[in-house]
Structures are given as structure tokens and as C-alpha cells.
Amino acid sequence: MPRSVRVLGPAVLITVAIAATFAALAFGGGADAQLIQDPGAITRYGVPIAKLLTNLSAAGMIGALVLAVWALSPKRREFDLALDVAAASAAVMTVASAATAFFTFLLVTAVPFDLSDDFGQKLGQFVTTIELGQAWLATTLIAAAVTVLCFAVRNHTALVFVTALAVAALVPMAQQGHAAGAAGHNAAISALGLHLVFAAAWLGGLLTIVLMKRTLGAERLVVVLTRYSTVALVCFIVVAVSGYASAALRIGTLDELATPYGGLVVVKVTALIALGLFGAVQRRFLIGRMTRGAGTAGGGAFWWLVVGELVFMGLASGVAAALARTATPVAEAAGSLARTPAEILTGEPLPPWPEYFRFFTEFKPDLLWVVACGFGIFFYLAGVLRLRRRGDHWPVYRAVLWVAGLLLLAYVTSGGVNAYEQYLFSAHMLGHMALTMAVPVLLVPGAPVTLAARAIRPRKDGSRGGREWILLAVHSKFAGFIANPIVAAVLFAGSLWVFYYTPLFRWSMLDHIGHEWMVTHFLITGYLFVQSLIGIDPVPYRLPYPFRLLLLLGTMAFHAFFGLAIMSGTGLFLADWYGAMGWGTDALVDQQLGGGIAWSVGEIPTVALAITVAVQWARSDEKESKRLDRHADRTGDAELAAYNARLAAIAEHDTRTP
Template sequence: MDEQVVAEGSGGVSSPVNKSQVKSSKVRITWPFYVLFAFVAGLVGAILAWGFLSESLASLGIPDPGPMTTAGLPFLRAVGWIVAALSAGSFMATTFFISPREIKRSAEDGPQKTSYLNRSYLSVDGSIAARTGSFAAICFGLVAIVMIPMVMSDLSGQPFTEALKLQNWAIAFEQVALAKAWSWVAGFAFITGIAGLFCRTWLAQPLLFAGSIIMTVPLGLEGHSAAGGDHDYGTNSLLWHLVLMLLWVGGLMALIAHARRIGPNMDMAVKRYSIIATYAVIGMAISGIVNALLRMDFSDLFTTHYGLLVFAKAVGVVVVGMFGLAHRTFTIPKLEKDPKNSALFTRIAIVEVLAMAAVTGVAISMGRTPPPAPEIQDLSVMALEMGYSLEKEPTLLNVFTMWRFDLMLGTIGIMLLAFYMYGLVALRRQAKKWNHMRTFWWVLGCITLVVTVSSGIGMNMPATFSMHMVAHMLLSMVVPVFLVLGAPLSLIMEAVAPGKPGRPGLHEWAAVMTDNPLLKFIMHPAVNTIQFIIIFYALYLTPLYEIMVSEHAGHLIMNFVFVISGYVYYWEMIGPDPKPEERTHVSRLAWLTFSMPFHLFFGVYLMQLQVILAEDFYTKINLPWEVDLAYDQLVGGGIAWASGSFPLIVVFGYLFRGWFREERIVEKNYEARAESTGYADAEEYNRMLARMNEGHDMHGDYYQETFESKDKGKDKE
């Protein structure tokens, strides 16, 4: 009999394994491949950027900064994107691909709550992946620090050694937008990386995964796509492109490491990644086409350097997509039969990532290659500031005839609707019922979201304060109410069966979103009320509004904050989805009543405000119709007062009706219990009153006799 050792299996469960099996499947290191991937991406980017150097410098009108910047900038930027993808992919793996240690559920864990996942720690394989993601984030932060003087050198034409001087760093932070973006990248990357080194619970991994995505966002808000006409489309399409690239490239690198560590559940991990990669490739293709069409015409595809790079990148994406098809056709079926047989997957995946690295290098070189000059170069100030021009003054009717689809929140609205419909189809297949009113509210919420950001409301939102306030009220107080009443998390938990032991899936992840310590803290009535109210005052009572409204990035951030803050607030107030702690309708009514004066006062404050918010920006865009900024702000304050109080009154009525129903239920339960016990409680209550009455009579006789004896004594005196 072979000697046995104990190895960690699925979800951290220990199981006996033969030593001969361990020798035949030796754990192998992966970091040399990470270095190879980064080097290939950097080398391709540096070679292409060097080849197009003369054209770039001539277009920009700057002197040659020297070989250290010319080759170093694209090389470092490509390396940075590879390590950023490695960080995002590693945290994505610890969140969705690698199961945590399985622990026994307690008696408190009901069918709708899987809080055992909140208490789970990462397995050995998950801990290694998390450490990889943390070090990759820290490396990305170091690259970002070096990129600050590198960008300064590239844009000014001075040698890199000169840009390294401290006085030039101050100039870079003050005058160079891309240098500011890299400084933000460094801050987010260091926070994510350092936090990841100390977090070993599963519950922290989704937050670290989000951090690894957020640390790249500042770069998506700068560059070719963030300048000139249609820069709203350019920026949004680039953000989609970059985020999907992180998931696509990073996820595959994480799977290679997982396979070389002989990680458990390899078949499950590859299958889940395959789904993500399929949608990522489709999304990258669509966003890439949109971004390319904004920068050049089809005739420029083979006649300009920029067009050739676009074509080379498109070919590279198709080639890498063929590798993905090979995985679906050959490797996944083999892994489902034998999860430990990952050699074929690893060999194909390594070649695939090398191709991805080359494509990344091509994409990086595009950042230093100027796109073809547009045919129409006399863009208005409005088009330069907003990305497009407005020709009609908005009215109650024509705002719904204007249309400019929002690539960010508009796309998200369509995706949310598709996700919900998929869940309903899954329920129907299982012959399960679902409340049709919930479907109605969700569909209405998705449609309202798309219409708000894509119609004339969204188009005029950056142009005037009054239209900004209309959009703000819709995104924070109307759309969230509709979406919350759709109960999406309950739909997931109802439509998706729980995962097998040690293999949590969509059901468990949705359940964790309804029951975790962070949500419990945020949904405390005091915290939730403050976070919802403070957004109004912090945005409009400080210089923050003028900063945010003048940049497309600011509009994106505001829109997301409005929707997310409102969703959390109304989820706690009226949401049918489970919560960490269910409070009575009376309690929620009390907190709502407490918050209403703050909302009403905010609108009144805006109407009485004498200072015009963001006056310089609104004056600069030079609208084709006359706008009285003071009156427009007064109208905006009135909109905030009226439209802000109306949803709160509706919610107040909803909670009041719920309170009435609670009282009716209590009354019915009491009547049913009384009938079943022959009104024993009522009889006992009557007897108690009778005893109290008898005691009162006895005390009354005693006091009367006492007073009479005292009166007799006085008479004798």
C-alpha cells in the first residue's frame, strides 16, 4: 500500500493523497511567466512607439525627449497594464474561481442566509492568489510613481533625468492631467495592495477585486479619448474596453497560476472564466470599434500609422478569441471528465496570454501615436467641454425627442434588464412563481435609467443647473425606488440553486450581499440617513460641484454615486430583498420623518442662494439660447424641493401602509389565539381588573375610616 499524505482539496477540506500522485503533479512556480508576459507587452509597445516616434513628435510639436523616455514610457506603461491585469485577475479568482475553506453552517443560517461564507477564510491556494494580487497592485503603484516624471518628460521634450527633479514634479501635478491621473493610480494601487496583504477572509476579496478595477480608472479618463469632440463616447467606450481587458487577460493569468499550483476545482474555475471571457471579448470588440470610429474614418485604416495599429490590434483580438474557442471545444470537456488533467489547458493558456501581451503592447503604442486629424477642426467650446453641442433649449416635451445614448449607465440599464429577464426564464423553467409587480417595477426602473441619461435630460444635464437637478432627482430618488422594488437579489436566490458543498456560486454570492457586516453598518438607520443626505450638502455647499461639473469624469462619478446611494437608502426603507436586520415599519417611519426636513431645507437653501454655482463653466460653454444663471439656479432649487419631497411622501405612504398591515396581522393573530384558547387571556385580564378594583375598595374604606376618626378627634378638642 502506498504511503499517504494529507492535501487540501476543494474548499479547504483535507483529503488523503498518495505520495506518488503528489510527485507526478508537482506544484510549479509561475512568476517567471508573469515576467515573460510583461516583457513581451513592454517590448512590443516600445518597438512600435519607437518606430512611429518621428510622426508623433511632429504632430505634437515637441523635441525628442531622449531614448530613455521614448522607449521607457511605452515599455513601462505596457508592463503596468500587465501587472494591473494580474492583480485584477488574482482577486477575481479568489472571489469567484477559488472556493474558500468550507466550514460548518450554524443553526442560525437559514435557507435565505448563507452567512457561513462571511466567516470563511481563504484556502491555501486562495491565499497565494490573494498575495499575488496584492504584490501585483503594489508593483502597479511603483510603475505609476515612475510614470509621473516619465509623462512630464514626454510632453515637455526634456530628458527624463531633468524631469526627475523635485521642482518639475510640482509642475507635473499642477499642469499635466496625465501625471495627476498616474498619482491617483498610485494611491489606489498602494491601498489595494497593502490591504490585500493583511486580508485573508473571503469577504474581503470582492472589495479588493473592486479596488483592483478602480485603480486603473483614472487612466481611462485621460488620453486621446478624453479630449476633443465626442469625448463622452470616447471616454465611456475606453473605460469599458480597459475594464474588460483586465478581466480577460488577468483572469487567464490567474488560471494559469491556479493550474500550476494544482489548485482544486480546476474544471469549475475554467468554466466560470470561459463565460466571463466570452462576454469580455464581445464587449471589447464593440467598445473598440466605437472608440476607433470616433478617432478616424474607415479610409484611414490602412493609410495611417494609427489605422494600422487599430487593424493589428483587431487581428490580435481575433487570434486570441480563437484560443478561447479552443478552450471551449477541447479543454473544458476534458477538464470536466478529469479536473486534475490541466496540462493541455496550461500549454494553450500560456501561448494565449503571450498573444494577449502582444496585443496589449500594440494598444499601448496607440497612446503615443496621434490619430488622424478630424475633417472638422473648428469645434465649439461647448463641444470641447461637453463632447457635443446643443442646439435647442430644453422644454418639457422636446427633452424626450432628443437622444444621445449613454454608453455607461445606458448600457448598464440594458444589462440589468437582460439579467432580470434571464432570471425570470430560469424561474419559469423550474415552474416557480414570481410576483409580477416586482417585474413591473424593475422594468420601469431600467427604462427610467436609460431614458434619464440618454434623452434630452441627460444631454442637458451638464449644460444647465436646472436640468442637472432634474437628472439628479431622477437618478437618486426615482430610479432607485423602482429598482429596489424589483427585488433582484431575491430573484437570484430563487432562480439559482445553491452550489454544491465547497463550491459556492451565484446563489451564495447573492445571499452574502444581503447579509454581511459592511452592509449591516451602512444600513444602520443613522449611517444610511447620513450617507443619503450628506451627498446633497457636500456636493452643492462646497467647491466640489464646480470641479465635478466641468469634467466628464465628474459627471460619471456623480451619476454612479446618485444611483448607488439612493439604492442603498431605499433598500433599507422599502426594499423587499432580505437585509442584515429587518426593522419595523414604525422605526423606518420615524427615521424617514427625521430626514424629511433636511431634504426640504436643501431645496429652500438653493432657492435662496445668492452665489451662482459653477458660474465660470456655465458661462464658458456659451449656449445658443439666453440663460439667466441666477434664475436657472432658483428653478433648480425649486425642482430639488418639489421633486425631492414627492418620492419621500410616496415612501412615507408605503411605510404607513406597511405599519397598518403589521397592526392588522398582530390583531388577527391575537383573535385567532383568543378563539383557540376560549378567550382565556381576556378572562384572565378581566379577573386581574377585578382584583385591582377590590384592592382599591379596601384601601378606600381604610382611608375613609381614618379620616372619620381624625374628624371626631378634632371635634372633641
């Protein structure tokens, strides 16, 4: 069995996936003939099959790159082999996504295929001017670029950017996974995007290990499997959570599980549960046996388990491809029935009237940040627990502040502020101020970099884990540049004007990707600024304490001027958005309220920062005094005695000189 697993594993995966796709299409009616302008059976089945191959090849591409970046050593042949797998997978994805674009064109236009110039012009128009065609063209071009880069790039650090580009190939697929006019469109993008990326890393990582089995060898295999197992556990959790969120948006109620779409969801959930059980057995028993040398180099039972995992992964992949062509119980065209201008603009049902208590009772979860905050709290507390188990000290207040900061971040991105920020400029500005000032003031004293450097075990085989990547990023020239106090202050204050007085603001409102960029940008710029003032983690340069206070006061004065400019302004930001909501509120008055929030709410973190800087300054002086006293005790005031002797010598010299 171990000798044939390299061939049997991928073959089983592809065979089961294709068979599951055909069976699910037949059950759900996803490939049934259309009543009007039917494009033919080849096109109806070609779309889901081509998309299945796109998904599987994307998994091979992303999984192999993640494994190379996270688990493999550039000093060994395994590293180059993983990149070869990624390059081959990316090449297949290029062809498969191009085929998906072609079949999608035939499906939506019902234009019969021929070799005429007219057909080519229509196809070219589809992929260059129609949003659906542009999405598949972008996916194809990105996959082609990754193919070339996987052959050309062998630098370990540069591969991080190649991996990010590979993940970006899935973004157009996530954006077209839910009707733009339907309720829950933004939530669906986040859920589907997370689902695609982490499922790809999970499946592709396992497939890459299977293909590299002979190269790794028995001892090295256990090391790589242990690292992959951690990645797989994280992927399982994210895939399960995002899958549930996607299903809830499309099914609505439990009664809809009786529909064909619901039945396919049940099959996919069953496959996911089975994969979770496989992972638990692999993590808790088989890897341990292989580590202790209880099994052979191939680990017969382990490889049987791997083939079983690939069977269920193929089943889940095939059902997922068919689900994309199956009618959902919750109609995606519901957004066209919106009755208010606000619903027409946002595509979302209106929340209740924004009374103050609603900001604490309404929720609009952003799954991306819910998952990020959840893992941030878990890994931080796990690091603290590891330190305490080996007898090291870690201040409790740091953990408390870190958890509080991430809980506040989760609230801002998923609570009442997020529920109203699309409709009210004041709510948007409240979230902005919290992201750029309140959250960083809590997170920075948590010293996450210091904790990671102390708690994560270092790698000694040339590969890079969490500790190595974090320290590399912190000590990079780019990080040193943006962490400079002056640069951080310019980014912090200048971003306000650049964002609100350029098309970036509109992009953040109209595009979910723009919204996520906005949250990330203001969180990072706020963190860098606070880190330059009161940070504990190491940075290349810190200002003396008096200059820190001056920098804080100067930046906050600039910040207050921005708020006053909005308060006194008479023109609306995004008049065709906030001014067209028709929600019974005066948009200009609400905007001026937002300016007041920018001016006043920022004062509370400013005071907290000023007090913290002053306390650190006093403690620094106190520590320096204690250090000098201890030095004097050790040397018997040798420096003072030398200084007095020098003064005496000068005085004696003066008395002898006419």
C-alpha cells in the same frame, strides 16, 4: 505540453506583446523621430514599452486579486499563491509605471538625461506639479501600496478593498487617455477605464490560472475554470463594447480605417474576435470534456487553447500600447476651436436648443451606466428564469419594476437629461430628482437581494461567489448602520445641502470622476431611504408603519424646504459655470426653475411612497388578523377561553372579598 505551460504561456505572452508593439510602432509611426527637440530613439521606444509592461503587470495584479476574491478558497494553498502572483505583479507595475513616468518626462520636455541636481529638480517638478506627471506618480504609489498589502492582508473580506485600490491604480491612466479639451473627453474616460479594468481582469485571471496549474490539480482546476469562464465572458463583452466606443471617438468615420491608426484598430479587433472564439470553444466544449473526465488532468487540447489565447492577448496588448503613441484621425485638439463659452467650459459640442421634446430625442451615452444597467437587467432576468425552471414563484410585478427602474436610470445617465445637465441647472436638478427618488421607487420593490439569495447557487468550498458577497455586505455592521431608517433619512435629506453648498458640486461639474460619484451617491442614498420605507429585502430594523409615514412626511418637508430655498435664492450656484455659458438663457431664472423641480417633482414619488406604505400597513393588519383566526381555529379559541376564565376568576374573587 501541460508541464511546460507555466513557463511557455507567460513567455509567449510577453514575447508576442513586445514584438507586436515594435511592429505596430513601425506601422503607425508612433516612434518616428520628432521634427523639433527629438528626445532620441531610446525614449521614443521606451515610453510604449514601459507602458506595455505597466499594462501587463496591472493585469497580473488585478486578475489575480479578482480570482482570489471570486473563485478561490482561503482554506487552500491556491489562495495564497494567487496573492503572491498579485504582489509580484504589483511590484513589477511599480517599477514599470515609474519608468513610464521617467520616459514620459524625457519625451515631453526633451531634457537630456544626466545625474545633475538640475535634472532631478526638473523631474521632481514634473511629477509633483504637472498633471501628466502627477498621474504617473499616483499610479506608481498606488501600485507600491498594493504590493505591500498583498503580502500583509490575507483576510478574505479585506481583500475586496485591496482589489478596489488595485483598480484605482488604472484611473489616472484612463484620465490621461484623451485630451481634456477634446470633444468626447468624458465618454473617452469611461470607455478607456472600463476597457483597462476588464481587459486586466480577463488577461490576469487566465495568467494566474496558468501559473497555479500544478497547485490546483485536475478536479479543482475545472471548478476554478468554470468560475473564471463566467468572469471572462463578462470581460469580453465589456472590452468589446468599450473598445468600440473608444475607436468611434478617435476614428470618426469608417473611411479613417484606411489610416495607420485605423489599421491598428482593425488588427486589435481581429485579435478580440479570435479571443471570443477561443472563449466560446473553451466554455462550450473543453471545460465540459474536462468536467466529464474525457481528458487528462492537464487537458492537452485545453492548454494548447490557453497558449493560443495568450498569443492573441499579447498581440492585442502590444497593439494597444502602440496605439497610445499613434496619431488619431480625429484630432484631439479640436476642443481648442470651440466658438462659444459653453463649448470652452465643457469641451463638448453644444446640443440643440433645449425644447421639451429634445429631452426625449437627444442622447449622450455614459458607457459606465449603460453597461451597469444592461448587466443588471440580464442577471436579474436570468435569476428569475432559474427560479421558474425549478418551480419556484417570483412575482411578475417585481421583475417589471426592476427593469423599468434600470431603463429609467439608463435614460437619466445617457439620454436627454444627461445631454443638457452640464448647460442647464434645471436639467441637472431634474436628473438629480430622478436618481434619488424616481429610480429607487422602481428598483426597491424588485427585491434584488432576495432574488440573489434564492437564485444564486451557494458555494461550499469556502470561496465566495455572488450570493456570499451580497449576503455578507447586507448583513455587515456598516450596512446595518446606513440602512437604519433614521440614518437613511438623514443621508437622503442632508446630502442635498452638503452637496450643493460645498465644493462637491463644483467637483461634479469639472471632473468626470466627480460626476460619476454624484450619480452613485444620490442613487444609493435614495435607494436606502426608499428601502427603509417599502423595502422587501431583509434589513436589521424597520420602523412601525405609523412611524414610517411620519418619517416620510418629515423628510419630504425638509426636501420641499430645500427646493423653496433655491426658488427664492438670488445668488447663482457656480456662477462661473452656469452663469458663464452664454447660451442665451437667464441662469438665475433657470436655477429657480430647478428649485421648482426639486420642490414639485419630488411630490409624485412621495405620494407613491405614502400610498405603498399605507397599502403595506393594511395588508400587514389583514395578514395578522388571518394569522390570529387560523391560530384560534387550531386551538379552539384557547386564548380567548383562558382570557374569559381569568376574568371569571377575578370576578369570583371580588365577590368573596369584603
